[in-house]
Amino acid sequence: MKSPMVLSLIAVCLTFMAGCAPAMTTRSDEPAPVAARQARTLVLVSGAELPSYAAKKLLVSASTSRAGIADSLMNANLVFLDERGLPRPYLTEALPELNTSTWQLWPDGTMETTYLLRPNLTWHDGQPLTAEDFVFAQRVYATPEYGVAESVDFRLIQGVSAPDPRSVVIRWKALNPNAGAVSLALPPLPRHILARAYQEDPGTFIGLQYWTSEYVGLGPWKLERREPGSSFEAGAFDGFVFGRPKIDRVRVLYQPDMNTVVATILAGEAHLTDQALLHGYDGITLEQAWASNQKGVVLWASDIGKGWEIQMRPESAVPTQLASDRRVRQALAFAVDKSGLHEVVTAGRGVLREVWSHPNSDYYDTVARAVPDRYAYDPRRAEQLLQEAGFTRGGDGGWLTPSGGRFALHHTYLTGTHNERDATIGMDSLRRFGIETSTEVFGTQRTSREERAKMPATFNGSITLPDKYHTREAAGTENRWVGGNRYGFSHPEMDRLTDAYETTMGRSDRIQLLAQLERVAMEQMPAIITYYNSVVVAHSAALKGVVNNLVPEAGDERLMWTWEWVS
Numbered sequence: 001m002k003s004p005m006v007l008s009l010i011a012v013c014l015t016f017m018a019g020c021a022p023a024m025t026t027r028s029d030e031p032a033p034v035a036a037r038q039a040r041t042l043v044l045v046s047g048a049e050l051p052s053y054a055a056k057k058l059l060v061s062a063s064t065s066r067a068g069i070a071d072s073l074m075n076a077n078l079v080f081l082d083e084r085g086l087p088r089p090y091l092t093e094a095l096p097e098l099n100t101s102t103w104q105l106w107p108d109g110t111m112e113t114t115y116l117l118r119p120n121l122t123w124h125d126g127q128p129l130t131a132e133d134f135v136f137a138q139r140v141y142a143t144p145e146y147g148v149a150e151s152v153d154f155r156l157i158q159g160v161s162a163p164d165p166r167s168v169v170i171r172w173k174a175l176n177p178n179a180g181a182v183s184l185a186l187p188p189l190p191r192h193i194l195a196r197a198y199q200e201d202p203g204t205f206i207g208l209q210y211w212t213s214e215y216v217g218l219g220p221w222k223l224e225r226r227e228p229g230s231s232f233e234a235g236a237f238d239g240f241v242f243g244r245p246k247i248d249r250v251r252v253l254y255q256p257d258m259n260t261v262v263a264t265i266l267a268g269e270a271h272l273t274d275q276a277l278l279h280g281y282d283g284i285t286l287e288q289a290w291a292s293n294q295k296g297v298v299l300w301a302s303d304i305g306k307g308w309e310i311q312m313r314p315e316s317a318v319p320t321q322l323a324s325d326r327r328v329r330q331a332l333a334f335a336v337d338k339s340g341l342h343e344v345v346t347a348g349r350g351v352l353r354e355v356w357s358h359p360n361s362d363y364y365d366t367v368a369r370a371v372p373d374r375y376a377y378d379p380r381r382a383e384q385l386l387q388e389a390g391f392t393r394g395g396d397g398g399w400l401t402p403s404g405g406r407f408a409l410h411h412t413y414l415t416g417t418h419n420e421r422d423a424t425i426g427m428d429s430l431r432r433f434g435i436e437t438s439t440e441v442f443g444t445q446r447t448s449r450e451e452r453a454k455m456p457a458t459f460n461g462s463i464t465l466p467d468k469y470h471t472r473e474a475a476g477t478e479n480r481w482v483g484g485n486r487y488g489f490s491h492p493e494m495d496r497l498t499d500a501y502e503t504t505m506g507r508s509d510r511i512q513l514l515a516q517l518e519r520v521a522m523e524q525m526p527a528i529i530t531y532y533n534s535v536v537v538a539h540s541a542a543l544k545g546v547v548n549n550l551v552p553e554a555g556d557e558r559l560m561w562t563w564e565w566v567s
Helices: 004-020 034-039 131-141 191-200 258-266 280-290 326-335 338-345 364-370 379-388 417-433 449-453 492-503 507-524
Strands: 041-046 079-081 087-089 103-105 111-116 157-164 167-172 221-227 231-236 249-254 296-310 408-413 436-441 458-462 527-540
Touching: 041 258, 131 157, 131 167, 131 191, 221 249, 258 280, 280 296, 280 527, 296 326, 326 379, 326 417, 326 507, 326 527, 338 417, 338 527, 364 507, 379 417, 408 417, 417 436, 417 458, 417 527, 492 507
Parallel strands: 041 249, 408 436, 408 458
Antiparallel strands: 079 087, 103 111, 111 167, 157 167, 221 231, 231 249, 296 458, 296 527
16 A cells, blocks of 8 residues: 555656646558558667767766667677576677686686677678677777776776687686676777777877767668767668668667657657666656557666665764664664655656565576565564664654764765655655654765765665675775775675675576575665666557567667567
8 A cells, every 4th residue: 555645746746747748649540551661760769969889988987888779779799688688699609608618717717708700790881890800899998098998897808819700719817707798898899990090099099980970880770870969870781690670770869858758759750769768757658648549669677776875884874873783774774665765766667676686587586585584664673673773762752872862864865856756755754763864965065986985874876786795895095985885885794705606607506696695685784775766668559579678687789680660
């Protein structure tokens, strides 16, 4: 049963979004001739212009370098990740197999994987793709000045060689169980176009027109026209690895305003929205508009796993018991109305998190069985835990710390409507429970990484396992406060399990280790997990074959080369 407060907030949000939705445009239901249907241009709306059409973008931060479907139209890599986040062969004939000649482990703790390219592959300009293009790409990405050499997906690569034109051999600095899914780590670059410019002047290399107006890739479509700040158009590539795509032309429009995006697709002026562009109430608006005429389809998918990280440094935590007593952290988890957060922030279309893994993961049942702790909304259990930790109720019903001070919690979040809603609902839960709360939008007063790492209580963010909470990832002066373990959590069992997970090669063994990691994380509570955010991909009902991603780790390709018009 949803609380009146939650139902009221949902109604307000729906009313607001419905007011922004345009009236439906009357269109003829007369089917177009077959020839006209085949020649139709697919119009995709994306949130922003790509800084580069390349799959791996130089001098672009990881948080802005992935643009979704638009990013994959003109690119292909050794493998792609399917709707469940599992690697599938793309440019390579097969995935490497452990303990065969294609995936060898060496006594010194390093390893080597080999990929055999499919025969007769070409770039968009007709020149052959060879293994040397991957060798060249590794040299470029390893250039420190380009800002990608230390990225998580690339930094374990020691070198790349090409014993013959079709064999790509990757040497790894350490054991890497995810080496088969090398797609994000090593997208190829056309050596025949870029090698001379790189050798002559690496400093101006990133400013070449190649990255935008003269781009040559390997994807289903090839660049034909670019309108800076507005759009680009691409035509079907006859030489694509899986054959010419069924859609002849694609046009990508840039539109950051969500209301305009909704109006554009409802008017039939666009046929597809990029992933992570629209969210909960946008999708509900589209569903309501299309309910009577079936003109479109709304696909709901999970985006990042959300939660509240907790300050674990005793010298920064307020109150200090947040860092020193896990019962206090567990009490907060029971006191937060996570169902209310889910309903309001995601319009009820996200996924509540009972454990860290996503319910659609193929290993979810194994993890769930191993994790006994759950933190459904339970104020009575929260009260019991705080009392066990030495907290007491004051005369006005508010909580007092063991030293007699008020239990006041300061919550920080990044700017954005979704984060603001999250903070509003969450803090209201805690205030009703008797904890004083205050909120701050990070960046309005404090802006540095160090200041963020020293926030006194909780921070709304993306919460993932397994490597985020290892002691070595803790942010501090030695790593200029950039560690993923921002708030300094440290626990020997978590470190041990994480180390084992990262070096264990068998998938079934790794799943068992992940289950144990989640068990310890739910006991120790470095963060309060809440929900997976919902994202929308909306498309015209005339477009067939768009795959719905089932987990956040899924790829951007969505089998786009199989899409076709059906009316």
